[in-house]
Amino acid sequence: MTKAGPASVEFRNVSMRYGAVTAVDDVSFAIEAGKLVTLLGPSGCGKTTTLRMIAGLEIASAGQILIGGKDVTRLSAADRDVSMVFQSYALFPHMSVLENAAYGPTVKGLGKDVAREMALSKLALVGLKGFENRYPSELSGGQQQRVAVARALVLEPQVLLFDEPLSNLDAKLRRRVREEIRELQQSLNLTVAYVTHDQEEALAVSDRIIVMSNSRIAQEGAPRELYEEPANAFVADFIGDANLIDVTIRSVAEGRADVAIGSASVSLPARGLGPGPARVAVRPESLILSEGAGAGLPGTIRKCTYLGNHLDIIVETEAADLFVVQYGARPMLAEGTSVKLGFANSGVTLIPPG
Missing domain, CATH: 3.40.50.300 (P-loop containing nucleotide triphosphate hydrolases)
Structure with missing residues (x-):
């Protein structure tokens, strides 16, 4: 046959x-x-x-x-x-x-x-x-x-x-x-x-x-x-975890948008969006957490949970409460610790508002 x-x-x-x-x-x-x-x-x-x-x-x-x-x-x-x-x-x-x-x-x-x-x-x-x-x-x-x-x-x-x-x-x-x-x-x-x-x-x-x-x-x-x-x-939230943050696109030039996330500024692919309100979908592993001075979005640790191969962290910021994942052997962070959040080159995406 x-x-x-x-x-x-x-x-x-x-x-x-x-x-x-x-x-x-x-x-x-x-x-x-x-x-x-x-x-x-x-x-x-x-x-x-x-x-x-x-x-x-x-x-x-x-x-x-x-x-x-x-x-x-x-x-x-x-x-x-x-x-x-x-x-x-x-x-x-x-x-x-x-x-x-x-x-x-x-x-x-x-x-x-x-x-x-x-x-x-x-x-x-x-x-x-x-x-x-x-x-x-x-x-x-x-x-x-x-x-x-x-x-x-x-x-x-x-x-x-x-x-x-x-x-x-x-x-x-x-x-x-x-x-x-x-x-x-x-x-x-x-x-x-x-x-x-x-x-x-x-x-x-x-x-x-x-x-x-x-x-x-x-x-x-x-x-x-x-x-x-x-x-x-919907797609950002359904496939994997995503922080959905309301942001403002200040300007767009040559396909890139200057985006205000709270008091922090990020340059992202504009994806057809123009100046005005928008949202950003940020994967938890694309948030880079550091202590001390420096650039980034200021925040405060609200919760830190040990899960074996990674930490689940909730950081309160002026933009939103953000979920951060840190992989590998990392020290626990005490509640109330002041931190700065940076944004990785991938996993940070502009999406339409609403």
Whole structure:
């Protein structure tokens, strides 16, 4: 059975309405063949509905969906070359690991021996060789997750979909399994659409991230781009921690803005903004804390918390109470200590006001 290989996915002005409720509102994006793109956002933002529309489990109310350049908007799930790994794994409890993995080719009538060979090769690929005769109830959460992935991979779909695949795992296992998914995706050159509300997970696995808010796309881009250059307050606050500070742009020249943050002055890329009120999103690790005299924004330590490999510090300033993170072995700072805050070259970004 020759397979076409990974396929691109494209949404053109796609909407999904349930009566008066719009779950997805005029969304357009593209996933390149062989890339992992994450749909990231809070509950109810439309990310799972978008994933289900790729799968054909929901049929779009408006717009066009293309897989591998072919219009599949009206095709049912059975007529799309797509597999989905569900949040609950949806394994059949009465079937062995091998029978679960062989389910797809068996249903397609490929014959017992062919289905068995296909399942065995994918189970080996996800590290479950030797587990073929066990039942789901005899496996750990991480192993069940791998069976679900093997079952989804067995027919070598053009697109593989993951819906919150790590939410049932504990924190340490989550990190390991997300690395396994990423390695598998890259080594097999799979096209993957991946849904999560966990921003660290999205940063770790993705080629690109589509951040969704209120049924629309708030911003899309590479992980670093979204973290270092958020388009607005929602993205800045949703991807990582951010201090959002009201500031004044005093002047703009040659694409750079002279910005007043309290009594401190900073020069930042203007990002299309002109003189007047604006906001700055500052990552906690981009605030440089020093004691004694010198330039910077004056402040007072209000809280300092030791967390092993870093300190979490709250500094009261005239601009706002700011959250600062200091990594490495640092001395604790006493409450009431006077400090100055400087701003690093990255992780300090102008965003529109409001």
